[in-house]
């Protein structure tokens with residue numbers, strides 16, 4: 001069996017019904033999520049845990065060629081209600097990044113971004129504990145979901161080290177971090193490292209090879225509007241551009257290589 005040389009990581013947010021066009025990008029319907037997972041399984045993709053991914057990254061473990069990782073940002077209750085039952089059918093693990101100061105509350109940071117000012121419930125402690133027993137692992141996504149690059153140094157430490165401490169108080173051994181809005185530069189990556197996190201997940205697209213920077217792990221943005229065909233092209237190309245035209249270019253290159261024309 002071939003082993004994985006490069007591992008794609010999918011990034012989802014809310015799994016539920018979307019109420020407007022703005023929400024549709026970062027919210028996927030339960031039906032569409034089920035179709036995504038079914039399409040991946042039928043194409044022989046195999047979800048692995050974040051710890052297995054990290055062991056692979058450190059050269060301590062091999063993984064199957066079509067290994068991939070499922071990640072959810074923000075910690076929405078809809079993932080508990082709609083995505084978890086689907087993932088259990090496949091016995092697929094997943095990783096979720098929590099906003100530590102808002103456990104059991106709602107996504108207050110979205111209020112100003114959402115054109116209708118709606119907010120949605122986040123997981124509470126009991127739900128997190130239940131999911132931890134059933135394949136999910138939980139890590140940090142800051143304390144309040146602020147853009148870290150806009151904070152002063154004290155606030156930055158509060159949002160990174162504070163997040164780790166807060167989750168650990170809840171009994172969540174939190175070792176990895178996802179940057180809110182994917183926004184970071186050297187200063188924020190250093191703060192995350194100094195807070196004691198072992199790795200951080202970005203929103204920069206691409207595959208992860210075994211030499212990927214531990215504080216710049218790449219992820220693919222999967223939108224609520226992505227069809228299963230689009231998802232499969234994204235995960236195969238390691239790109240957020242899953243349009244047919246991108247796929248045709250990739251396929252043509254593969255074909256040229258096979259024919260010795262590349």
Ligand SMILES: [Zn+2]
Nearest residue numbers: 073074180181
């Ligand atoms: Zn987020």
